[in-house]
Amino acid sequence: MKSVSAEEAVAMIPNGASIMVGGFxxxxxxxxxxxxxxxxxxxxxxxxxxxxxVPGKGVGKLFEGGQVSRMIGTHIGLNPKAQxxxxxxxxxxxxxxxxxxxxxxxxxxxxxxxxxxxxxxGTLVEQGKQRVEVNGKTFLLETALRADFALVxxxxxxxxxxxxxxxxxxxxxxxxxxxxDTVIVTAEHIVPVGVIAPDHVVTPGPLVDYLVVNx
Amino acid sequence: xxxxxxxxxxxxxxxxxxNLVNLGIGIPTLVANYVPEGLKVFFQSENGLIGTGPIPExxxxxxxxxxxxxxxxxxxxxxxxxxxAMSFGLIRGGHVDITVLGGLQVDxxxxxxxxxxxxxxxxxxxxxxxxxxxxxxxxxxMQHAAKGKSKIVARCSLPLTSARPxxxxxxxxxxxxxxxxxxxxxxxxxxxxxxxxxxxTEAELAIPDVVPEMKL
Numbered sequence: 001m002k003s004v005s006a007e008e009a010v011a012m013i014p015n016g017a018s019i020m021v022g023g024f025x026x027x028x029x030x031x032x033x034x035x036x037x038x039x040x041x042x043x044x045x046x047x048x049x050x051x052x053x054v055p056g057k058g059v060g061k062l063f064e065g066g067q068v069s070r071m072i073g074t075h076i077g078l079n080p081k082a083q084x085x086x087x088x089x090x091x092x093x094x095x096x097x098x099x100x101x102x103x104x105x106x107x108x109x110x111x112x113x114x115x116x117x118x119x120x121x122g123t124l125v126e127q128g129k130q131r132v133e134v135n136g137k138t139f140l141l142e143t144a145l146r147a148d149f150a151l152v153x154x155x156x157x158x159x160x161x162x163x164x165x166x167x168x169x170x171x172x173x174x175x176x177x178x179x180x181d182t183v184i185v186t187a188e189h190i191v192p193v194g195v196i197a198p199d200h201v202v203t204p205g206p207l208v209d210y211l212v213v214n215x
Numbered sequence: 216x217x218x219x220x221x222x223x224x225x226x227x228x229x230x231x232x233x234n235l236v237n238l239g240i241g242i243p244t245l246v247a248n249y250v251p252e253g254l255k256v257f258f259q260s261e262n263g264l265i266g267t268g269p270i271p272e273x274x275x276x277x278x279x280x281x282x283x284x285x286x287x288x289x290x291x292x293x294x295x296x297x298x299x300a301m302s303f304g305l306i307r308g309g310h311v312d313i314t315v316l317g318g319l320q321v322d323x324x325x326x327x328x329x330x331x332x333x334x335x336x337x338x339x340x341x342x343x344x345x346x347x348x349x350x351x352x353x354x355x356x357m358q359h360a361a362k363g364k365s366k367i368v369a370r371c372s373l374p375l376t377s378a379r380p381x382x383x384x385x386x387x388x389x390x391x392x393x394x395x396x397x398x399x400x401x402x403x404x405x406x407x408x409x410x411x412x413x414x415x416t417e418a419e420l421a422i423p424d425v426v427p428e429m430k431l
Binding site: 027106 | 284290
C-alpha cells in the first residue's frame with residue numbers, strides 16, 4: 001500500500017478506463033476522487049456503479065460534463081442527466097438487478113467465472129444469457145465482473161490499509177475492493193495500526209494499492 | 216382517508232410478529248407509519264441495514280445512515296448493518312418475509328411490471344427483481360388506476376419484474392390475491408361496491424360469495 005494525494009491517484013487513471021465506484025446514492029462514495037476525476041477531465045469512462053446518484057453528488061458529477069460513455073448499474077432514475085443521456089443514446093447503460101450486480105462483482109473478485117441466480121428468469125434481463133437447470137430449478141448464468149480501477153470509500157483506514165466501514169456507507173465498497181486491478185481508497189479517518197481490531201477489519205490491507213492522504 | 220393512507224394502513228395489517236420486511240420507495244414506505252401498536256417487526260433497507268427507524272429529529276441525522284433513496288434515517292436498538300452482498304443474500308435467499316413494492320401494472324396472473332416504460336422512463340430495476348424473486352411474500356401497494364386507466368390489467372404490456380407472480384395487491388379500492396393463479400377480489404375499500412371496483416378493473420376478477428370490506 002502506498003499513500004498518495006487525490007491528484008496523484010486520479011492521474012494514474014487513463015481515459016477509457018473501467019472504474020468501479022463504491023456508494024449507494026452517493027453515500028459511501030469517495031467524493032474527493034470524483035472531484036478530481038472532474039477536475040482532470042477524465043473521459044470515456046466505463047463506469048460500474050450501483051446508481052447514477054443525483055446531479056452534483058457522487059458519480060452524478062461525472063454525467064454533467066459527459067465523462068461517462070458506458071455504465072453498468074442498477075438504477076439511474078434519480079439523475080435526470082444520466083436518464084437524458086441514455087435516452088438520447090449518448091451513453092450506453094446496462095441496467096441489471098442489484099443482487100446480480102453485486103454477485104457478479106463478488107465473483108470477479110473471488111476468482112469465480114460467474115454465478116447462477118434465479119433473478120431475471122423470464123424477463124428482459126434473460127436476453128442473451130444461458131439458462132442452467134440445477135435440481136429442477138432454473139437459473140441464469142451471470143458472468144463475473146471486474147474493472148481496471150476500484151474507487152473505494154472507507155470510514156477508517158489504518159497505516160497499512162486495513163479498512164472498516166460505517167453504517168450504510170459500506171454497501172458495495174468491500175466487494176469492489178476485491179474486483180479491480182488497482183484499488184484506490186479514501187477514508188474519513190486515517191488511524192494508527194491497532195485502532196481497528198483484527199476482528200473489525202472488513203477489507204484487509206493487502207487488497208489496497210493506494211490510500212489517499214487526508215487534509 | 217386519502218388513497219395512499221388506505222393502501223398503507225391495509226398493507227400494515229399483513230405484518231406479523233418478528234417479520235423481516237422490505238419496503239420499497241413511495242407508497243410502500245408509508246406502511247411503516249401504521250405498524251400496529253406493540254407489533255415488533257424488522258425493516259430492511261437494501262442499502263445495508265436491518266432495523267430501519269423513523270426520520271431522525273432535527274440535528275440527529277448522520278450522513279452515512281440513509282435509506283435506499285439516500286435520505287437520512289435512524290436505526291433502532293438491535294439494528295445491524297452489512298454490505299450489499301449480504302443484503303441481497305438476505306433478499307434472494309428467502310430470509311425476507313414480506314416485501315412491499317410499488318407497481319405500474321399487475322396482471323390477471325399476478326405478474327408485476329414496475330421498473331420501466333420503454334422509451335419514456337427507464338430508471339432501472341434496482342433491487343425490485345431480486346425482491347420479487349426471493350422474498351417469501353410479495354405485496355404490491357399501488358393506486359388501482361392512473362388517469363382513469365386500470366393498473367390491474369389482463370396482461371402486462373410493460374416489461375415484467377419477475378416471472379414469479381405476486382401474492383397480493385392492495386390498492387385504494389381493493390385487495391386482490393391469486394389463489395390457484397387466478398386474480399380474485401378479496402376485499403373492497405370501505406364504502407365501495409363490487410361493481411364500482413370492477414368498473415375500473417381491466418383484468419377479469421373472480422368474485423367469491425362473500426367479499427368483505429377492508430378493515431382499517
